[in-house]
Amino acid sequence: MSGTLIVYQSRGGHTSRVTRRLMETLHAAGSACEMMDIVEAQQEGFDWDKYDTVIVGCPVLYGDFDKRIKAFIAENQDKLEARTNGFFCLSVVARNPVKATVEGNRYIQKFLAEQTWKPQNLKVFAGKVDYPSWGFFDSLSIKLIMKMTKGPTASDTVIDYTDWNEVEAFGLQIHQARTGDE
Ligand SMILES: Cc1cc2nc3c(=O)[nH]c(=O)nc-3n(C[C@H](O)[C@H](O)[C@H](O)COP(=O)(O)O)c2cc1C
Incomplete structure (x- = not known):
């Protein structure tokens, strides 16, 4: 286990761009990182043993997260919890700074209330x-x-x-969480 995988879903491509920036930030910090679309992750699977860190990300679409993302989390909760893990989401309401916080974003609050995985690293981005x-x-x-x-x-x-500095800061947070580097 020596790398990070970011499993993501994107309808219009913006979450893909955010995921790519996270991956580039991790690379620049010295962490190996790959990204995989949720369809590939679900249909083809992947070797969990390759990754010490798995992050999941998606946009809010019609008030909810994609059902494949939610199924992936439910099916793999034990594997996520056995690693450094995290979750991020994008939404347009998060252009308001209060709704860009975990506490102030009702989508993430609903998500946290309806399932038992508590992501170690959690981030809300404006989309x-x-x-x-x-x-x-x-x-x-x-x-x-x-x-x-x-x-x-x-x-x-x-x-x-999207505040791209925030995206890079979250990438560094993940790097630090998995390596302990400052
Ligand atoms: C069909 C659709 C539904 C959306 N529903 C919401 C919503 O309920 N609340 C919200 O804050 N943003 C909503 N958004 C905004 C998206 O979360 C935002 O545009 C995000 O950047 C899209 O990412 P993507 O390009 O990776 O799909 C919606 C966008 C689309 C296209």
Whole structure:
């Protein structure tokens, strides 16, 4: 066991970019790291013995996390708990600093309440708004959320709310958790 694996789900590609930045940060700090889409992880499986650290990440989609991510966690909770572990999620409501905290984010609070895995490393990131690449109904739903939370509703809006320094800081946190390095 000598590396980190980040298992992720991404619908529009933004969580993939966040995962890649985490992986690059771990590499730069000296930790071996790989990333794997949840479909590959579930369908093809992987050798858990290769990894001393497994991190899971996904966006909030319609108020919830992807069911494959939740199934992966439920099926592998013992393996996650036997390693350094962590979880991160993205959502547009987290562009509000209070909702970017674990305590202030109701999606992560619901997730923590409904299952028994308590991730050692936990992080909430703000995600991306990209109406032009989302379908009509998806855009409409997010515009409603935005209307309620006083966010942008113009159809040409593309805004990356992610704080990339925070992403790198979380990558370093994982590196430190698995190595004990300061
Ligand atoms: C179909 C859809 C539903 C979403 N539902 C929510 C939601 O309920 N709450 C929220 O805060 N953000 C929501 N978002 C915003 C996403 O969490 C955010 O855009 C994230 O960056 C998407 O990551 P991805 O590109 O990896 O799929 C939604 C986005 C889409 C496309």
